[in-house]
Amino acid sequence: MTILYYKIIIFVLCFVSSSFGANVLIIFSQPAKSHYILGNGLATGLAKRGFNVTIVSPFEEKHPPENYHQIVLDGVVEKMEENLIKGNFNVFEFGDTSPMLQSLILNTMSTEFANQFFAHQKVQNLLKSEEHFDVVVIEQFLNDATKIFAHHFKAPLIIASSLGPNIWVNDLVANPEPPAYVPNVFLNFNDEMGFTERLYNFLFGIFCQLNTHFVVYPTQSKILKKYYPIGPDLDGIIYNVSLVFLNSHESINEPVPIVPNMVHIGGYHVTPPKKLPKDLQHFLDNSKEGAIYFSLGSNVIPSQMPNATRDAILKVLGSRKEKILWKWDQDSLPNQPPNFKLSKWFPQQDLLAHPNIKLFITHCGLLSTTETIYHGVPILGFPVFGDQKLNAARAATLGIGKFIDFSKINENNLEEALNEVLDNPKYLQNAKYRSQLMHDRPVKPMDLAAYWVDYVIRHKGAPHLRVAGVKLPLYKYLMLDVLAAIFASIFTLFYLVYRIVKYCRAPSVKEKQH
Incomplete structure (x- = not known):
């Protein structure tokens, strides 16, 4: 055996020994099968690597591995399907609505899902339990109130995005989203936008920010206070994010900026092909x-x-x-x-x-x-x-x-x-x-995810990865106070010049007498 081989064995043993037995709580609360596939893929992969995983979801894994525990939110999917039937909801008709209307519809749906989630007896039982978790992983999708679980169990918070960097996660870790070349998730633009597309992308981005801060967050805050009245305000928990898992990769997504505590693990749910029926x-x-x-x-x-x-x-x-x-x-x-x-x-x-x-x-x-x-x-x-x-x-x-x-x-x-x-x-x-x-990756995406879960646990939330922008209020992050000062200075300068010119051009007293 070569020296390199021994080094690899030692590295793997050190990794396994540090992570083995760590308790991981994973919450994928959306009653959508595609979201569950990602959550279950993460839970299964971590369990197979020695973590003790508990997953909360409306769906059930029929063949769970060892170290894999399920809290199945029975009745949630059935309730959603019943509401869709009553409302005669047709997704093909939904697709023709404007992006703004789609985002508002998602607001309503996410509020309903969040209330169903917190009202579920199994969720309430979990909150009342004396379980111990070393880290909490929550899917980020208009469900910010669920971040209370990290606070409740006094564990670092990892959020998992079912997409790449987007409007729902960038704000939480102060990740830049330049509208000049990063299209909004609701728009069918690419990274080479013309003037009209850039204008629309910019204005729609402002709409999304206003919707998030003045509609989504206040609504989630009310839900949090309703079901967890003794807890902190929403602002005190949603930005306390240790790490973001992104379901993206350079082979699929355009290269865009990401802050240090964002990690691409796109493709982690893909498994080696099995024999067909x-x-x-x-x-x-x-x-x-x-x-x-x-x-x-x-x-x-x-x-x-x-x-x-x-x-x-x-x-x-x-x-x-x-x-x-x-x-x-x-x-x-x-x-x-x-x-x-x-x-x-x-x-x-x-x-x-x-x-x-x-x-x-x-x-x-x-x-x-x-x-x-x-x-x-x-x-x-x-x-x-x-x-x-x-x-x-x-x-x-x-x-x-x-x-x-x-x-x-x-x-x-x-x-x-x-x-x-x-x-x-x-x-x-x-x-x-x-x-x-x-x-062509140095590490398989699931191995990378397991490494970073263990890293966050080892370094007690890894606060050294968070950029300072996450601590700033929105007006400071967007430099609105600086821009206001600059515009005020320019306006004052022009006003003084105007007054001086007007004074100099005004006729003197003697000229008025003649």
Whole structure:
């Protein structure tokens, strides 16, 4: 054995011995399957590395590893689905609303989710328990009141973002978000914006800041006081963030500024491909002309799409030489073409790893985008709402695919986009290149996450990583007082010059007498 080998063994043993047995509380409270996949991936990965993990979520892991404990918030998902049915909520209609209206709708939904979370008896039991946790990890998504758990258990706080750097996390660690080249998460802009796009991005950013500070935070503060009246004010806990886990990576996201206590771990939920079920393996192995995989994710009900859009998709895909795998929520499709195979669920990561998959038609959720880049498969994006439009624009900028806003799909633009992505080799080449970038990392993302959890515990919250900007009130951080002083000085100077000129040009007393 070489000396280097021994050094690696010693490093691993030191790491394991320092982290083994540490108690980690992970809270992913959103009743959305895609969010849970990230939370469960983090919890499972940490448990397998020796941490003693407790995860609070509306979903349940059927095959948990050792050191993995669940607090399943039963009834939350059912309540959400019941409310959506009563409200006749159709996500395809939601996608056509303006970004401002979407953010206001999210305000209402997040308030409802937060109240359900804190009112749940299991959450109240946890708050009343005498459990001990060494660190608390909370998903950051308009749920700032949940940060009280770090205060309650006297543990450092790590927040996990289901996205890269964005409006919901940047403010908490004073991370800069220059509107000149960092598009807002609600907008389908890339990092090379024209004047109109930069203007809109700037003004929408101001709207988001006002919404956060004057709507979201006050609402979360009321929820906190309602369910935890003896605790501190919201301002006293939300900025006490030790670390931010970002579900991003340079292979997927544009390079943007991040402060020292932000860490990219994008792709940590991706697992090595497993053997496909026999029917899928046979279907793909016999797809001599290749196959196209079509899925709109876990939060979209495909059968709710407009009939005209569905029929256009069926006609175009049904005429293709490739076979089609479509994740569909019903047992059959009207006028289903013979080259189609439907299922309510597909093992997506394992499918994308099959060499006969030539294209992924996706809603451009970040998990799906990450997985298709990991496996080097080009995409055709049908973004519907939220960050999906930003992810679609980013994929087009990277050259790994094209996108069509879902509400604008028709036979002509769909056929044109399919032919372009499938026939032009640059999209496959770019997808393979981005896949190489994602794999070319010094440390696996889950190992990196485990290291930083242990680091935060070892260094008691790692306060040395936090920038001074997090201590400043908003007006100081934005230099509003300095700008006001400069403008006041300029105004005073111009006013004095004006008065002097006016005085000098005024006629003297003798001139007035003549």
